[in-house]
Amino acid sequence: MFRFRLYWTFTKKAFLRSAVYRFDVWSRLGSNLIFLLMWGSIWTALYAGREEAGGVSFESMLTYIVVSQFLSGVNGAGTPLWEIQEKVRTGDISLELMRPFDVPLRYLFADFGSVAFYILTALLPLYTVMFIFMDLTLPSAWETWILFIVSAFIGFLIRYCIEMAFGLLSFFLVETGGIVDVFYFAMSLLSGSVIPLWFFPGWLEKMALYLPFQGIYYIPNAIFIGKISGTEILLSLGVQLFWAAASYLLLRFVWNHASQKIVVQGG
Amino acid sequence: MPIIEVEHLMKDFMIAKRETGFLGAVKSLVKREHIKKEAVKDISFSIKEGEMVGYIGPNGAGKSTTIKMLTGILVPSSGSVKVNGIIPYENRQENAKNIGVVFGQRTQLWWDLPTIESFELLKEIYQVSDKRFKENMDTFTEILGLDEFLNTPVRQLSLGQRMRADIAASLLHDPQILFLDEPTIGLDVVAKEKMRTFIKEINNERKITVILTTHDMEDIEKLCERMILIDHGQKVYDGEIAVVKERFGKTRTLIVDLEESPHNLQLKGGEAFKEEASRFWIRFNRDEVSASELIAQITQTHNIKDLTVEEPAIESIISRIYQEGYQDLPEIVKV
Ligand SMILES: Nc1ncnc2c1ncn2[C@@H]1O[C@H](COP(=O)(O)OP(=O)(O)OP(=O)(O)O)[C@@H](O)[C@H]1O
Ligand SMILES: [Mg+2]
Numbered sequence: 001m002f003r004f005r006l007y008w009t010f011t012k013k014a015f016l017r018s019a020v021y022r023f024d025v026w027s028r029l030g031s032n033l034i035f036l037l038m039w040g041s042i043w044t045a046l047y048a049g050r051e052e053a054g055g056v057s058f059e060s061m062l063t064y065i066v067v068s069q070f071l072s073g074v075n076g077a078g079t080p081l082w083e084i085q086e087k088v089r090t091g092d093i094s095l096e097l098m099r100p101f102d103v104p105l106r107y108l109f110a111d112f113g114s115v116a117f118y119i120l121t122a123l124l125p126l127y128t129v130m131f132i133f134m135d136l137t138l139p140s141a142w143e144t145w146i147l148f149i150v151s152a153f154i155g156f157l158i159r160y161c162i163e164m165a166f167g168l169l170s171f172f173l174v175e176t177g178g179i180v181d182v183f184y185f186a187m188s189l190l191s192g193s194v195i196p197l198w199f200f201p202g203w204l205e206k207m208a209l210y211l212p213f214q215g216i217y218y219i220p221n222a223i224f225i226g227k228i229s230g231t232e233i234l235l236s237l238g239v240q241l242f243w244a245a246a247s248y249l250l251l252r253f254v255w256n257h258a259s260q261k262i263v264v265q266g267g
Numbered sequence: 268m269p270i271i272e273v274e275h276l277m278k279d280f281m282i283a284k285r286e287t288g289f290l291g292a293v294k295s296l297v298k299r300e301h302i303k304k305e306a307v308k309d310i311s312f313s314i315k316e317g318e319m320v321g322y323i324g325p326n327g328a329g330k331s332t333t334i335k336m337l338t339g340i341l342v343p344s345s346g347s348v349k350v351n352g353i354i355p356y357e358n359r360q361e362n363a364k365n366i367g368v369v370f371g372q373r374t375q376l377w378w379d380l381p382t383i384e385s386f387e388l389l390k391e392i393y394q395v396s397d398k399r400f401k402e403n404m405d406t407f408t409e410i411l412g413l414d415e416f417l418n419t420p421v422r423q424l425s426l427g428q429r430m431r432a433d434i435a436a437s438l439l440h441d442p443q444i445l446f447l448d449e450p451t452i453g454l455d456v457v458a459k460e461k462m463r464t465f466i467k468e469i470n471n472e473r474k475i476t477v478i479l480t481t482h483d484m485e486d487i488e489k490l491c492e493r494m495i496l497i498d499h500g501q502k503v504y505d506g507e508i509a510v511v512k513e514r515f516g517k518t519r520t521l522i523v524d525l526e527e528s529p530h531n532l533q534l535k536g537g538e539a540f541k542e543e544a545s546r547f548w549i550r551f552n553r554d555e556v557s558a559s560e561l562i563a564q565i566t567q568t569h570n571i572k573d574l575t576v577e578e579p580a581i582e583s584i585i586s587r588i589y590q591e592g593y594q595d596l597p598e599i600v601k602v
Contacts (some may be wrong), residue, residue: 009387091373092373094335098338100361263339
């Protein structure tokens, strides 16, 4: 039995908690903007006045970067990984094991709350203004908007599961620094968050298409700017759903082992 | 039917051995050696519904480890645990509904949230009805004075406030059993007293079974009739506190202030074990010699300015037991 009300309470509490940490919202929004400016200027320089490159217009490319930064704001607004690792390190996590709820789900629902707060109070106003004042391509069909939101949501789930699973590696390895760095690098490159996959060399693009990361940034973004359409979209959503399921299983697997380890070795 | 049953409970921890030096570091990369630490070895006891039991022992005795196994967050290496008919580690969440837990050393409330919101979260987690939640909150607020900090985030609470919030939180869902691991640690005298009154009251009125670990023997003396004493992971005594007191309580201490300071004080039936200037501490067994006999002996050679006779508190009895071993303990219950 899934106790929606219970998990929803975590969402509500996290939403309210975010309101207490308003400064956090501003500083996060600031760095989000800085990255947006940086990638915006890099791509402007790369296009060097050309109208299009790789079959994609400059306007679409700029839109891609803006949407990508928006998504990165969304994906970065949840419980930071170090907080969970800290709980693992101090043994506080074992107290959560004792509660009648599922720990990974509880953090996911709490993230919904903090992300919602961040979207409503910071991301949405800022990006709306940006779309009004900049020359960017907006989807004209309302279906595209819905597909984008669905795709971005699935992408969020994929990112959550994978990031949490990697974060929990600290249960098994004394030194996770290196692995986590490689993971974050892979995630930012192979997800297409800063360079769209179509600019990748053929082999790298193939590789990226076989990995789950593209589901986080590339697919929702490709839907938004109209790079893919019709059945292609449905196919991509299918791929995303597959990866969401797979990364959920990965998270479950890692979590079961991790919690087993805590109860045997003691927090 | 006992509500808690523990049989031949054991818990070993594997601790990675730290190798020293460069070679050691390289070696530990390839293969880590582990040392086995037996935190709990072969402990058995059973506790009846409504009992309040003091679970005591020196640092590192294995108290917290036992409590963790009773709550299900630690799996025993061997032996069996049953709490209200449930095996905690196999059915952690089911067990959680029957128990309340306070670990004095760490809070179970959510750091960032105002205290009241932690309570509201717990209400949802344990599906407490609105009516019951309100009743409990009213009772706890009245006895523990929660209202002065309900809107303060947990991380800003003082230790005493936090402890009060924690114990109230552990009881919101009306558990049948309460595990208290050092609930008075770090509290001032008044706060300790309040905490004790509260624990006593919920045990009396709600018939909640309580297991309590503490280093403050006054907690035990004021709250429990029964104590389980453990050391090095083994049970050394299980029974009434009164029996221990009776056995060890025969020793009295006579403290005398003399007008002059003699080099030593030789007495029949008493032993001067400490002296400071002209004050002497004399230990004697009340069955062998009376205080007035001792005083008479002293007055033959010295002038007494002042004197007191002290009865040993459980505190000093326990500290003597810790130091001198357990041989003299009455009827150690071997299960
Ligand atoms: N997770 C763990 N890993 C390794 N050893 C542990 C672990 N937890 C406890 N120990 C060891 O087991 C022994 C018993 O510890 P425990 O915490 O149960 O003692 P305690 O009786 O609660 O002591 P205290 O009064 O100091 O709280 C100690 O020697 C401790 O070092
Ligand atoms: Mg302890």
